[in-house]
Amino acid sequence: MNPLGRYAPLVDDEEAFLSACDRPLPSVVRVNTIKATAERARSALDAEGVGYEVTDWHPGILKLDERGPGTTWPYFHGWLHGQEEVSALPALALDPEPGEVVWDACAAPGSKTTQLADLMDDTGILIGNDNNLGRLSALRHNAERLGVSNLVVTNQDARNYSLKPFGEDTDDPQTVGAFDRALVDAPCSCEGTIRKNPDALDRWTMDHVHSVAGIQKGILRRAVQATRPGGTVVYSTCTFAPEENEAVLDHAIEEEDCELVEWDAPENFETVPGITEWEGEEYDPAVELAHRVYPHHNDTGGFFCAKLEVTA
Amino acid sequence: MSDDRNGANEANGTDERENDGQRFDRLPATADERVVAGRPTREEVVEWWAERYGVPPETWDGHTFWEKGKGKIWAFAGDLVSPNPVEGLGLRILRARQEHWKPSTNAVQRFCGEATKNVVFLDGEEADRFVRGEDQELERWDGDWGYLVAAHEFEGARESIGVGLYLHGELRSTVPKGRQEDLS
Incomplete structure (x- = not known):
């Protein structure tokens, strides 16, 4: 079943939405400023005759004219990383500071994780977790190629993530007892990746949406619990289903000590607010502070992103 | 055990x-x-x-x-x-x-951006070969044998490429398979 029709009532322009979902995505790279400035990376691409366009909302995010950045010198040097344009949002929303302790609950293969490392100037402690051991090697490979040295890689179920390996409840001076910030870029039904993976929806079922929503709630709740009061948690998915987005936020603010906070999307990047009603369900009005991104708005994949503050 | x-x-x-x-x-x-x-x-x-x-x-x-x-x-x-x-x-x-x-x-x-010793500079073709993972004759090197930093001029500065093992006039690339590329 193709579920995209479900969301027609939510979008401003149904035809533009559906036709954008049918178009392939441009190839996009992010400049890794751990190793090079955006200016040098662009100059290196110019020198190799690789055509690109700088996105109008971020100087370090470049749309390439042709597929694949892999066979260029700036890529080999770790100056560039292939990353879907819209997936740069959650790290910007989390906005980590150098020296902080940051948790990425579902990190592999590491595009957003390495972007967090870059925003932290490769300092502090960035814990990249994934429950899939097989995907951790991709995370490590990407991080090392990009010169990331502040990353700790762990392999746990994020829903009951343990801080024991970090010395919780001991008097060791290096103990990590709580995170300053956490990113929950949750596993999801991936409806928004249809432009990248045309078969993304082949196995879509409502049952899967409901079961993955349970996992999402568990991970987001654990992220809030393990983040210090005053700390920030960002929740994101690459799907449109309100069951996996607003409903998950509604559950978290009901059950845990946290609240949604305002976050302005980058200038020139169009988003719409979260929705408060869906198929007979009503959500807390605060979920309007979340951002929905539809493919026809910025010619990207679909996305959802919300920022929360831990209150106690 | x-x-x-x-x-x-x-x-x-x-x-x-x-x-x-x-x-x-x-x-x-x-x-x-x-x-x-x-x-x-x-x-x-x-x-x-x-x-x-x-x-x-x-x-x-x-x-x-x-x-x-x-x-x-x-x-x-x-x-x-x-x-x-x-x-x-x-x-x-x-x-x-x-x-x-x-x-x-x-x-x-x-x-190794600031490395000053045991750094071997490669020209364009040599650097391409190195990144493909190939070994190459490099008679001009008259420094130490062993593991060297291989570097090239790139975007107006020196940029380290990887590690070469220099033995008997030959520079062997140690760029791991997963990082090797044909950039020529």
């Missing part, structure tokens, strides 16, 4: 005198603090980079050093409790516990 040792660990707590390949241990600062036989010290690692490649010791001021596996040394930008059972900790910088320590490609790219 590993079962026996696990049993001993369970009974006695962690045996701190042995190198355990399954976890990260912070390197001792100096030889006086060394408990595990054969484990390099922080001081030795910093000195080795300085003596072999001229990497300024302060390059490492913000990093802690760890061993996991036999002689695999990692540099981490923060600090954590030690020992630690995590899957990865910072960036693998070198292989020690062997006669000639071997730096990693990623370490050389990340930390």
